[in-house]
Amino acid sequence: MDELIVSMEHICKQFPGVKALDDVRFELRKGEVMALLGENGAGKSTLMKILSGVYTRDSGDLTIMGKSYGDLDPKSARAAGVAIIHQELNMCRHLSVAENMFLGREIKGSITLNNKEMKKIAREYLDELGVDISTDQIVGDLPVSKQQMIEIAKALSVNAKILIMDEPTSALTARECEELFRIIRQLKDRGCGIVYISHRLEELSHITDRVTIMRDGKYITQGNFTDFSMDDIISNMVGREIKEKFPRIECPKGKKIFEVKNLNAGRLVRDINFSLYEGEIVGFAGLMGAGRTETTRAVFGIDPKESGTIELNGKEVVINRPMDAIKAGIVLAPEDRKKDGLCTKLSVRQNIALPNLDMLCNGLGVVDSKKEVELCDKAVDNLMIKLPSVDVNADTLSGGNQQKVVVGKWLARDSKVVIFDEPTRGIDVGAKVEIYRLMNQLKEQGIAVMFVSSEMPEILGIADRVIVMCDGRITGEVQAKGATQEELLKLATAFENKFKEEEKGAEVKANE
Ligand SMILES: Nc1ncnc2c1ncn2[C@@H]1O[C@H](COP(=O)(O)OP(=O)(O)OP(=O)(O)O)[C@@H](O)[C@H]1O
Numbered sequence: 001m002d003e004l005i006v007s008m009e010h011i012c013k014q015f016p017g018v019k020a021l022d023d024v025r026f027e028l029r030k031g032e033v034m035a036l037l038g039e040n041g042a043g044k045s046t047l048m049k050i051l052s053g054v055y056t057r058d059s060g061d062l063t064i065m066g067k068s069y070g071d072l073d074p075k076s077a078r079a080a081g082v083a084i085i086h087q088e089l090n091m092c093r094h095l096s097v098a099e100n101m102f103l104g105r106e107i108k109g110s111i112t113l114n115n116k117e118m119k120k121i122a123r124e125y126l127d128e129l130g131v132d133i134s135t136d137q138i139v140g141d142l143p144v145s146k147q148q149m150i151e152i153a154k155a156l157s158v159n160a161k162i163l164i165m166d167e168p169t170s171a172l173t174a175r176e177c178e179e180l181f182r183i184i185r186q187l188k189d190r191g192c193g194i195v196y197i198s199h200r201l202e203e204l205s206h207i208t209d210r211v212t213i214m215r216d217g218k219y220i221t222q223g224n225f226t227d228f229s230m231d232d233i234i235s236n237m238v239g240r241e242i243k244e245k246f247p248r249i250e251c252p253k254g255k256k257i258f259e260v261k262n263l264n265a266g267r268l269v270r271d272i273n274f275s276l277y278e279g280e281i282v283g284f285a286g287l288m289g290a291g292r293t294e295t296t297r298a299v300f301g302i303d304p305k306e307s308g309t310i311e312l313n314g315k316e317v318v319i320n321r322p323m324d325a326i327k328a329g330i331v332l333a334p335e336d337r338k339k340d341g342l343c344t345k346l347s348v349r350q351n352i353a354l355p356n357l358d359m360l361c362n363g364l365g366v367v368d369s370k371k372e373v374e375l376c377d378k379a380v381d382n383l384m385i386k387l388p389s390v391d392v393n394a395d396t397l398s399g400g401n402q403q404k405v406v407v408g409k410w411l412a413r414d415s416k417v418v419i420f421d422e423p424t425r426g427i428d429v430g431a432k433v434e435i436y437r438l439m440n441q442l443k444e445q446g447i448a449v450m451f452v453s454s455e456m457p458e459i460l461g462i463a464d465r466v467i468v469m470c471d472g473r474i475t476g477e478v479q480a481k482g483a484t485q486e487e488l489l490k491l492a493t494a495f496e497n498k499f500k501e502e503e504k505g506a507e508v509k510a511n512e
């Protein structure tokens, strides 16, 4: 149990303008779960990318399974038993599940690839995880949660001794998390050492043996998980105390701004009716797959509507594509930031400017660069986005800071309705509070805020009113104050319960 399988000492890594790692140490023992914690941009992913050979370090010592490594490339890291599930999923979206699982280590037949064998093995690992997806399914068509499960199955299939999970649960449902924890325990029993990175601190107690805490590219401390209180962990991560996790503000509820009537769009958006008022945040709770994201997509004009109307200040607006929504003052910060929220190969400045070009261009259609810089600086300052300059590519930012850019680009617009879909996913405790404050700021300005989240505590802590969805329908609405998680969960599983009761009823009848 105590055998050291990874030891990293004095690790340094410099990126242009950022010292990402400064004399960092890290160790991992056989059969343990080591939680690696720190704020967005602390250097967690960078450190783990060094361990898995994705990045080369500038200096420092690295030992895996007692063997010392100089430069380590991904292939030798894999041979040493290291597997990594990246934070921003790295899958080939146009390939199938089986093809993704065997990418770079395909099984060859006599002439062509042995697809049958690859599918069979992929199936076994997916079944072990209890994942019900066809191995032929194209990965890009799957929701993030399923893609994540495939990454985990892939890591299992290479028989990793050291498994790094960078934010594995950020898109999983409570049930999928349970399943993942079960698998983690199973891997531990097999002697696998697991590095677990997560901003969902409340889940750590299920699996964590030890913690390593980093801040601003530096090693801060490590120790047994049980020797730390949650406040200790947070203050070591953030370097200060966080007094209010959910800084709710009270605003008088104003007039109705926005109304969705009888909206239907596919299986997961059935007969949706709701209104948003000035000065309130409306939370949309539910389990993954309840249809909340699909509702935001239909409202925003990404997916076609079968029927239904949308009214803004009492007047109908026709939204057939996102530009119609943006022009009307309805904006969306989507769930999957890498795919829908950002152009990762463009700079932060370009990302922020892009949806705002109508405001930034002069009469000749040329971008006014002074205005552009002003607009970016405002977004960066407002959200305290951590970056060396606004001209770096969006994909060089840490996950949490990428999310802030997605939100930041809408700040410049005179929006009337702002829709946030899981805005705090992968965001550290301190930055979460900043996002809540941002929502509060919008609420104070009379903007209607629609806030989709799978984290019930934050919905109850920040929203004024909560609408709950289950299986494409609204199953209830409650005032957040005084409501409980159990109440929300009951509404979120309304059909499941009904179905179970019906089943039970049928069983009883059959037995009679
Ligand atoms: N490829 C890169 N090029 C330039 N800078 C980078 C690159 N990768 C990371 N950085 C910078 O290094 C620092 C550490 O980033 P890292 O992604 O390791 O943080 P993190 O702790 O994983 O944060 P998060 O919790 O948000 O994922 C950040 O300032 C980031 O902008």
Ligand SMILES: [Mg+2]
Pocket: 044, 045, 046, 087, 166, 398, 399
């Ligand atoms: Mg990271």
